Structures are given as structure tokens and as C-alpha cells.
Amino acid sequence: MFKYIGERLFTLIPVLLAVSLVTFILGSMSSGDTARTLAEKKYDRPTYEQIEEIRLEMGFDRPVLVQYADWFKDAVRGNLGFSYSNNRPVVDQIIQYFPKTLQLALLALLFLIIISFTLGILSAVFSGSWIDKISRVYCFWSVSMPEFWLGLILLYIFGARLGLISVLGGSSMKFPIIPALTMSICSGGIYVRLIRTNMEEVLNKGYIRAARAKGLSEYKIITKHALKNAMLPVINKLGIGFGSLLAGSAIIESIFSWNGLGNLALESVKLKDYPVVQGYVLFMAVLMVLINLAVDIVCGVIDPRLKNG
Amino acid sequence: MQYKTDRRVQSENVILDIRNLSLDYIMPGQNIHAVVDLNLVARMGKITALIGESGSGKSTVALAIMGIQNRNAVISSGEIYLAGTDILSMPKKDLRSYISNHAGIIFQDPVDSLNPLLTVGEQLMETILMHEKITKKQACAIAFNQLLAVSLPQPEELMKKYPFMLSGGMCQRVTIAIASVFHPLLLIADEPTTALDVTVQAQILHQLDLMRKRDGTAILLITHDLGVVAEIADYVYIMKDGHIVESGTVDDIFCDPQHIHTRQLLAGML
Amino acid sequence: MMQVKTQTIKRLNAWFRSYNGIINRILTQQKAVVFGFVLVALIIAIAIAASVIAPNDPLKVNMSMRLEGPGSLYWLGTDNLGRCIASRLIWGARMSLIYSLCILGLMMVISIPIGLLSGYAGGRIDTFIMRVIDIFLSLPTFLMALAIVGMLEPGVKNMIIAMASVWWAPYARIIRGMAMQTKQQDFILAAKAAACTHTQIIFRHILRNIAPPIIVMATLEIGSIILAIASFSFIGLGAQPPTPEWGIMLSDSKEFMQTQPQLMIYPGIAIIITVMAFNLLGEGLKNAIQD
Numbered sequence: 001m002f003k004y005i006g007e008r009l010f011t012l013i014p015v016l017l018a019v020s021l022v023t024f025i026l027g028s029m030s031s032g033d034t035a036r037t038l039a040e041k042k043y044d045r046p047t048y049e050q051i052e053e054i055r056l057e058m059g060f061d062r063p064v065l066v067q068y069a070d071w072f073k074d075a076v077r078g079n080l081g082f083s084y085s086n087n088r089p090v091v092d093q094i095i096q097y098f099p100k101t102l103q104l105a106l107l108a109l110l111f112l113i114i115i116s117f118t119l120g121i122l123s124a125v126f127s128g129s130w131i132d133k134i135s136r137v138y139c140f141w142s143v144s145m146p147e148f149w150l151g152l153i154l155l156y157i158f159g160a161r162l163g164l165i166s167v168l169g170g171s172s173m174k175f176p177i178i179p180a181l182t183m184s185i186c187s188g189g190i191y192v193r194l195i196r197t198n199m200e201e202v203l204n205k206g207y208i209r210a211a212r213a214k215g216l217s218e219y220k221i222i223t224k225h226a227l228k229n230a231m232l233p234v235i236n237k238l239g240i241g242f243g244s245l246l247a248g249s250a251i252i253e254s255i256f257s258w259n260g261l262g263n264l265a266l267e268s269v270k271l272k273d274y275p276v277v278q279g280y281v282l283f284m285a286v287l288m289v290l291i292n293l294a295v296d297i298v299c300g301v302i303d304p305r306l307k308n309g
Numbered sequence: 310m311q312y313k314t315d316r317r318v319q320s321e322n323v324i325l326d327i328r329n330l331s332l333d334y335i336m337p338g339q340n341i342h343a344v345v346d347l348n349l350v351a352r353m354g355k356i357t358a359l360i361g362e363s364g365s366g367k368s369t370v371a372l373a374i375m376g377i378q379n380r381n382a383v384i385s386s387g388e389i390y391l392a393g394t395d396i397l398s399m400p401k402k403d404l405r406s407y408i409s410n411h412a413g414i415i416f417q418d419p420v421d422s423l424n425p426l427l428t429v430g431e432q433l434m435e436t437i438l439m440h441e442k443i444t445k446k447q448a449c450a451i452a453f454n455q456l457l458a459v460s461l462p463q464p465e466e467l468m469k470k471y472p473f474m475l476s477g478g479m480c481q482r483v484t485i486a487i488a489s490v491f492h493p494l495l496l497i498a499d500e501p502t503t504a505l506d507v508t509v510q511a512q513i514l515h516q517l518d519l520m521r522k523r524d525g526t527a528i529l530l531i532t533h534d535l536g537v538v539a540e541i542a543d544y545v546y547i548m549k550d551g552h553i554v555e556s557g558t559v560d561d562i563f564c565d566p567q568h569i570h571t572r573q574l575l576a577g578m579l
Numbered sequence: 580m581m582q583v584k585t586q587t588i589k590r591l592n593a594w595f596r597s598y599n600g601i602i603n604r605i606l607t608q609q610k611a612v613v614f615g616f617v618l619v620a621l622i623i624a625i626a627i628a629a630s631v632i633a634p635n636d637p638l639k640v641n642m643s644m645r646l647e648g649p650g651s652l653y654w655l656g657t658d659n660l661g662r663c664i665a666s667r668l669i670w671g672a673r674m675s676l677i678y679s680l681c682i683l684g685l686m687m688v689i690s691i692p693i694g695l696l697s698g699y700a701g702g703r704i705d706t707f708i709m710r711v712i713d714i715f716l717s718l719p720t721f722l723m724a725l726a727i728v729g730m731l732e733p734g735v736k737n738m739i740i741a742m743a744s745v746w747w748a749p750y751a752r753i754i755r756g757m758a759m760q761t762k763q764q765d766f767i768l769a770a771k772a773a774a775c776t777h778t779q780i781i782f783r784h785i786l787r788n789i790a791p792p793i794i795v796m797a798t799l800e801i802g803s804i805i806l807a808i809a810s811f812s813f814i815g816l817g818a819q820p821p822t823p824e825w826g827i828m829l830s831d832s833k834e835f836m837q838t839q840p841q842l843m844i845y846p847g848i849a850i851i852i853t854v855m856a857f858n859l860l861g862e863g864l865k866n867a868i869q870d
Binding site: 023 | 710713715718719723726802810832836844851854
């Protein structure tokens with residue numbers, strides 16, 4: 001068991017190396033611009049010498065791999081550099097803004113579970129009924145719809161029309177209900193389909209038939225026998241889906257002015273604040289690998305076949 | 310509640326009396342006559358075999374008796390008297406409990422008949438607690454005895470195991486244990502040995518025979534294997550394309566087969 | 580010269596006939612699939628004929644006619660800069676299709692050779708390539724594409740490169756699997772016995788065999804690519820204004836949400852219809868091939 005965890009953590013390393021190297025190299029490709037941007041901050045109309053001075057000061061003249069090695073050494077110790085735009089440590093900013101993104105993702109996960117479980121299970125049990133048809137339409141439609149568009153529409157309805165959210169900005173919301181709803185509606189389709197397929201498959205299995213012959217009530221059959229078996233692969237996918245929710249919330253956060261990590265990343269990209277972007281990508285990559293690992297472990301514990309076999 | 314009963318059926322130790330049963334599968338565009346005008350009788354303490362090739366409709370009959378047939382299977386006519394009462398005339402809400410109190414069924418794939426995520430103990434106890442209002446401890450004791458009754462050793466250990474840990478033969482014994490917990494009058498065995506090794510087959514058949522002798526259970530053995538029939542059956546029904554083509558005692562069928570199909574089956578076996 | 584021509588015609592005929600069976604099966608599928616097929620064809624036709632169909636110049640700014648309602652001249656009205664919405668939508672179809680085909684093409688150019696090589700060669704090469712693919716698979720794709728485009732100059736070219744370089748991995752893995760399966764089949768042994776070179780085997784035999792599933796995958800993927808393009812353009816990292824692109828149109832419409840909500844609705848619906856059409860077609864193709 002621990003060997004397994006150790007192995008998985010080991011695979012984390014090449015991923016992190018790849019991720020950080022790529023972002024670093026890209027960042028350094030426009031280092032001329034960075035020096036200029038920094039100079040423009042310090043001085044009004046920086047001269048060439050002043051730009052050069054900053055270039056040397058920041059070490060941009062050294063070969064890329066050397067710069068990367070330095071950055072890596074610092075990163076391993078928990079120092080991800082300083083933001084170009086406000087000079088604060090990147091790590092501090094990540095820690096400051098992460099909770100809001102986490103809150104959004106958790107709420108979205110909750111809505112996702114409610115929507116997809118209800119529709120998926122009901123449409124499998126009542127196959128062919130109106131609920132089944134509605135859920136199929138929903139699946140199809142949710143996959144085809146741009147998430148940010150739904151966000152805009154909901155912002156219009158609940159913000160501009162009903163005045164429940166402030167359209168112009170500022171997180172006047174205590175709980176990001178509408179943004180979370182947007183994300184969950186758009187991701188729901190895949191899960192509804194998965195749950196429905198799994199449930200239908202399980203409901204056709206021998207042990208369900210045997211349970212019926214025993215005289216077990218339909219309700220008990222579904223809740224005690226069918227659900228457990230159908231849900232295992234779903235839990236797996238949901239765990240990974242949670243990672244996607246965390247990583248993919250940037251645009252929704254921006255639309256609803258929810259000051260989370262995604263929003264920070266987006267702003268930093270626009271400002272070309274490379275240290276922040278690098279730190280963000282690295283942080284997210286680590287987080288996703290850890291989440292995948294946690295999901296694998298949890299599924300291994302729940303399924304007796306994996307635990308003992 | 311007035312259900313259709315037949316006094317005659319209740320005597321002569323007849324536990325199952327199927328009369329003129331016809332069942333169709335309704336599919337888009339076609340009607341498949343799976344069972345046509347079938348008559349069959351199973352008696353207490355006797356093993357009645359229903360033989361036919363694949364697709365003859367024998368499994369359909371088994372499912373219909375237990376009330377768990379396919380959704381698009383429609384019984385167009387006939388009566389099924391189980392312990393004296395026509396179950397086809399019963400309202401749905403009473404049907405399941407009546408059937409499960411009087412009959413049990415085991416299937417061809419023993420591992421698939423058990424829920425892979427629940428222990429043997431949990432599945433056995435579920436059946437016990439469903440029928441009687443007793444404490445968990447009492448149910449546990451009954452479960453132990455039941456496992457011993459199907460010749461499974463070390464019931465305490467076995468209760469905690471999951472189906473994938475057991476061999477096919479052991480799983481089939483577990484399903485027999487579950488199906489016979491409250492001594493059903495009829496036990497339907499739908500191809501119980503087809504998926505098992507030859508040596509294990511003999512053990513399972515022996516187990517069924519034991520139940521017949523010990524508890525007086527009527528056993529409806531559904532199979533395509535004449536060898537199995539020759540070993541333990543008392544009465545035989547031969548089925549082809551949804552019809553019963555011949556019936557009689559084992560000796561009658563094997564020594565003096567009348568119908569062409571019976572002779573073909575026997576010829577194939579030898 | 581004539582011989583070459585008849586040869587090519589014969590080849591095309593044979594090729595067409597081999598796929599004819601599949602086309603027949605598609606057409607006999609449920610109505611939804613045929614509907615998707617027709618819709619996709621319609622959208623492609625609109626995209627190709629954009630310059631002819633569009634009532635006005637999508638780029639022409641006309642500040643005196645800002646935010647007009649629908650009319651005979653401007654079919655769906657005008658946007659905040661007086662440009663014809665209908666024309667921008669029509670041209671948007673062309674833009675979306677071009678960009679997504681570029682991304683798809685680039686993805687395939689990367690993933691097909693890698694997948695084929697890995698599947699066919701096996702051994703150390705395969706293990707190495709699979710490690711690389713695994714690394715790419717565990718990347719948060721949207722993030723990476725975002726970061727890449729952000730670091731480079733925001734623009735269509737960089738968006739295409741960023742997306743293709745992050746999304747090729749799943750396809751390479753699937754193609755590798757298919758190549759490995761096909762490699763085992765008998766006709767490959769026959770080809771080897773006939774002393775075909777490796778390249779010939781890979782391209783003539785294996786690739787031709789796995790081409791249909793690849794096409795199906797590609798069709799199913801176009802929808803997601805179009806959505807991604809719209810997202811990137813929405814946040815300003817993809818197509819740049821004043822390009823008539825649906826994502827940009829949505830971004831522009833944000834400011835006028837309270838007064839002119841219809842600006843938000845038209846491009847959104849265009850995106851949904853297009854993505855749905857490709858998904859319908861893709862699903863239909865997938866079912867047809869599975870049979």
C-alpha cells in the first residue's frame with residue numbers, strides 16, 4: 001500500500017519538472033518584455049541602460065537553464081518568487097486566494113452530485129419514461145453549451161434582472177451559488193450518462209434478478225444492491241472531476257468577480273506576471289496529482305476486490 | 310381474498326401445476342412465442358426435470374414461475390398453481406411475497422447471482438431478516454446452520470468472505486443456502502451445474518438430492534444435460550420450441566422414447 | 580497520362596465503395612444523426628459561402644447605427660460599434676471552423692505518427708513514448724494552454740499551437756492501442772511475408788484500417804475544440820478584436836448585458852447549434868462504425 005503511494009508520488013516528479021520547465025521557458029522567451037515592463041514601473045520612460053540594469057539585476061541575462069535551476073532550488077524550498085505587479089511573494093498570494101476557489105469547487109461538486117445522481121439513477125430505473133428522455137436531452141445539451149455563456153446568462157437573470165448579484169463587481173455574495181450552479185450544470189452531462197449506463201448494466205445483472213426472486217422490495221434492491229455496484233466507477237470519475245472543477249474555474253470566477261485563484265491567474269496572465277502564472281500552474285499540477293492519488297486510494301479502500309485481490 | 314385455487318391440486322403432493330401456459334416476447338415488429346400451451350406438474354419430494362436445447366424456452370418458464378420474467382414477456386394465457394393458488398390471478402403486491410415464501414430459485418452462474426460487494430453473511434442474513442422478525446443474533450445462528458446444511462465448512466469464516474473469494478461450487482452452495490433458508494416447497498434449479506466443473510457438478514446434484522430427501526422439497530431441474538437427468542431425476546419433460554413434446558418417468562423416457570426429438574436428444578448423448 | 584487518370588479514378592472508386600457501406604448505415608440511423616449530418620453540412624456551407632451570404636461587411640464600423648434592432652438592412656441588428664450582427668455571426672462560423680480544423684489538424688499531425696510509432700514498434704520505444712504521454716496526460720490541460728498562450732503573444736496562432744500541444748496526448752494513446760491491436764492481425768503477417776517495408780505496413784495497412792475510428796474521434800472532438808476556442812477568445816487570449824469570432828462577440832456583449840441582452844444570446848446560440856451538430860454527427864458515426 002505505501003509502496004503504491006510512494007510510486008505514485010514518484011511519478012509526480014517528472015510531471016512537475018515538465019510543467020515548470022515549459023512555463024519557465026515560455027516566460028523567459030519574453031524576458032526582454034519583462035525587463036521593460038518592470039523598468040516602466042520603476043521609471044516613467046526608462047532608458048535603454050535602465051532596462052539593461054534591471055535585466056542584469058533580475059538575472060535575465062544568464063542562460064535559461066541556469067535561471068530555471070535557481071528558480072527550482074527556491075521552489076523546492078517553498079519560495080515561488082515574487083509577483084512582478086505587486087512584489088508580493090507568489091506563495092502568499094496563492095494561499096490568500098485559494099480558499100475562495102476551493103469553496104467554489106466544493107459547492108459546485110455538491111450541486112453536481114445532486115443533479116447527476118438524481119437524473120442518472122431515476123432515468124435508469126424508469127428507463128423510457130419522461131425523466132429518461134429529459135435526462136438524455138440534458139446530457140446532450142450540457143456538453144454542447146459553453147460554460148462561460150451559461151454564466152453570462154445566469155448573471156443576467158440573477159444579477160441584472162433580479163438584482164441578487166452585483167453585476168458590476170465585488171464579491172457581494174457570501175456563497176458562490178450561481179457560479180457553482182453554472183459549473184455543475186455544464187459538467188453534469190457526462191456524469192448523468194455514466195451513472196445511467198452503469199445503473200442499467202447493474203440492474204440487468206444476475207444478483208439483482210436473484211434479489212427480486214427472493215422477494216426483496218424494488219426500493220431495497222436499488223438502494224442496497226444496485227447503487228453500490230453502479231457507483232464505484234462514478235466515485236472515481238467524480239474525484240478526478242473535482243480536480244477539474246478546481247483547475248477550470250478561472251473564467252467563471254472572472255465573470256462573477258469571485259476573487260479566487262483562477263481569477264488571479266487570469267489577471268496575472270493578462271499582466272504578464274510570469275512568476276504568479278508559473279506558481280499557479282505548478283500549484284495546480286501538484287494539487288491534481290495529489291487528488292488523483294487520493295481518489296485511487298479511496299476507491300481501493302471501498303472496493304473489496306481491490307483491497308484483497 | 311379470493312384467489313383461484315384448485316382443491317385437486319392441493320392433494321397428490323402436487324406443489325406446482327402449470328396449465329396451458331403461453332408466453333410471448335413482445336419485440337418491436339415481432340411477437341416471439343416463447344412458451345406455447347405448456348403443462349407441467351412438480352411433486353413434493355420428487356425431482357422433476359425440464360430438458361430442452363438452448364432457446365427451447367425452459368428458462369423462460371422458470372422465470373415466469375418466480376414472477377421475474379423479462380419486461381417485454383407477456384403471459385397470454387394459462388394458469389400457474391403454486392401450492393394450490395394460481396399466482397397469475399394474484400394482484401402484484403401480494404405476488405412477490407407469496408412466491409418467495411413458497412419457492413426459491415438458483416441460477417446458472419453462481420458468482421453472478423451474488424452481489425460482489427456484499428459478504429456472504431450479509432446476503433444470507435438479508436434473506437433471513439426479510440422473512441422473520443428476529444434479532445441479528447438469532448438470524449446469525451440460522452445463517453450458520455443453513456451454511457452447514459449445504460455442507461459448507463467453517464461458517465463463521467465463510468460469512469465474512471466476499472463471493473469473488475469463493476470457488477464456483479462454493480458460491481452455488483451459498484445460493485442454494487440463500488434460496489432454501491425457509492424451506493421453500495419448490496426449488497427451481499436453472500442449469501445449476503452448467504458453469505461448474507464435472508466433479509463439482511456431482512456435489513451440487515448430491516446437495517439437491519439431499520434437500521429432496523431431507524426436507525421433501527420439490528425440485529424443478531432445468532437443464533440441457535441428459536446425463537444429469539439420468540442421475541437424479543424422477544420425472545422428465547422434454548421441451549422444444551416452447552412446446553412440451555414428451556413427458557414421463559425417467560425410465561419411460563430413457564428406455565422407450567416416443568417423440569423424434571427425444572430420440573434425437575438421447576442419440577446425441579450416447 | 581490517360582492511364583494515370585483511369586488509375587486514380589479506379590482507386591477513388593474502390594475507396595469510395597469501401598466507405599459506402601458505412602455511409603449507408605449512417606443514413607439508415609435514427610433521424611437525429613441524419614439531422615446532425617445535414618446541420619453540419621449546412622454550417623460548413625455557410626462558412627464557405629460567408630462572403631456571399633453575409634448581408635454586410637462584418638468589420639465595418641458605423642457609429643451612427645449602434646445597437647439598432649433587427650431590420651431589413653441589418654438582419655439581426657447591430658452591435659455596440661454599429662457592425663452587422665448577422666454578418667459577424669456568419670463569418671464567425673467560418674472563423675470557428677478554420678481555427679478548429681487547424682487545431683485538429685495539428686493535433687492529428689502530432690498524435691498519429693507518435694501513436695503509430697509507439698504501437699507498432701513496441702519495446703523500449705513504446706515504453707519511453709508512453710511515459711511522455713503519461714506526463715502530458717496528467718497535465719491540467721486548460722491551465723497549460725492558458726499559461727502557454729499567456730506567455731506568448733495572445734493571438735490565434737499561439738492559441739492553436741498551445742491547444743494542439745496540450746491536447747494531443749489522449750489521441751496518441753488511443754491510436755497506439757489501435758495500432759497494437761491491428762498489428763496482431765493476420766493480414767499484417769501476410770504483408771510482412773510479402774516483404775513490405777515497415778513504412779509501407781504502417782501507412783498503407785495499419786493506418787488505413789484505423790482511419791475510420793480516428794475520423795470519428797476527430798468529429799467528436801471538434802465540438803470541444805470550438806468551445807475552447809470561444810472560451811479563449813472570450814478572455815482575450817485567442818482571436819483578437821475586431822475579428823468576427825463568436826467568443827469575442829460574447830466578450831463585447833458583456834458590458835451591455837443590462838441594456839442589450841440579445842447581444843449575448845445570438846453568438847451563444849450559434850455556438851450551441853454548431854457544437855451540437857458536430858456532436859450529433861460524431862455520435863452517429865461512432866454508432867455506425869461500432870456495428
